[in-house]
Amino acid sequence: MESKRQRQVAELIKRNFSIVLQQEGVYIYGTQPLVTVMEVQVSPDLSVGKVYLSIWNTENKQAVILQMEEDHARLKSALAHRLKRQLRRLPELSYFIDETLDEMNKVDNIFDRLYAEDQMPEGGSGAKDE
Numbered sequence: 001m002e003s004k005r006q007r008q009v010a011e012l013i014k015r016n017f018s019i020v021l022q023q024e025g026v027y028i029y030g031t032q033p034l035v036t037v038m039e040v041q042v043s044p045d046l047s048v049g050k051v052y053l054s055i056w057n058t059e060n061k062q063a064v065i066l067q068m069e070e071d072h073a074r075l076k077s078a079l080a081h082r083l084k085r086q087l088r089r090l091p092e093l094s095y096f097i098d099e100t101l102d103e104m105n106k107v108d109n110i111f112d113r114l115y116a117e118d119q120m121p122e123g124g125s126g127a128k129d130e
Contacts, residue, residue, distance in 0.1 A: 010040040013049055016082045024078050029067045033058040038098040042091055049091035052098035065095050
């Protein structure tokens, strides 16, 4: 169960890290990948943060994460500068790929294909609106 302070710090990091990626991301991983902060989870002692990122417009998502880890000092410095008045210590951040939207698109494509091939029954509670 997350405490109120954990949720506050996570939201603060999420909002500000998004801005940092807009400003610094071009210098780290280029202009092609579109990186979005989906969620941040902070440990109960506020020392560790997990940043879940959605990465679009590139085939090699892990390469973007590796580039961010290489320039971790630059990202952390920019984030610390933005949060210096709100937090005493910035949690140690680690980056993860959030596959939620990719999985959602795969399921949508499967349903679209099934409807196109008339393998899904018409009507009922699972009917697709068109």
